[in-house]
Amino acid sequence: MAKNIILLGPPGAGKGTQAKRLEDDRGMVQLSTGDMLREARSSGSEMGRRVAEIMDKGQLVTDEIVIGLIAEKIEAGSEGGFIFDGFPRTLKQADALGALLASKGTTLDAVIEMRVDDAVLVKRITGRYTCGQCGAVYHDETRPTKVAGTCDACGSHDLRRRADDTEEALTTRLMEYYKKTSPLIGYYYAKGDLYPVDALAEMDSVARAIAAVLDGETA
DSSP, X not given: OXXXXXXXXXXXXXXXXXXXXXXXXXXXXXXXXXXXXXXXXXXXXXXXXXXXXXXXXXXXXXXXHHHHHHHHHHHHOOSSOEEEESOOOSXXXXXXXXXXXXXXXXXXXXXXXEEOOXXXXXXXXXXXXXXXXXXXXXXXXXXXXXXXXXXXXXXXXXXXXXXXXXXXXXXXXXXXXXXXXXHHHHHHHHHTOEEEEETTSOHHHHHHHHHHHHTTOOO
């Protein structure tokens, strides 16, 4: 049975990883605001031309346009339902999404809040690095390379850290997330749609917790 869900969670909580698993396991479609805007811009459609014009001027795309893009995706259909990622971000957008779903004869089934301990999350993210050649992922504490400075998988010495994976940058991103998202948490809690999961648990455990929500197996 198709389900429509929102994934809420701070940067690094694993929303993208879990969304990909839901796509693979349940045939759901992830609707990421950024991906939809990039797709629209290159589509050559009327909506795409509007998006390109606005973005080229350095302006913010309006809520109405984003809702229009979501409406097109919903009309195209999805056997497993939709995963909303990055939208809504405000109470106004939450109301607009609810109205859109109602107009299409469907509903929002769950809002999954991927909760983290900020200090643990910062430690997890600031310690990670990747191989620039093969993409293997490492961590200073939990998964260091066997030989310092050398990728275990391909032997490359091209090990990299993301420029924004610093404690200062991540703390700023977390504060911005909480400022914008805390009203949504209260909004969906009041509606009875909010389901928290421990996003810092092992990846498979997080997936099982999300599956339990979707299958109605939570208390």
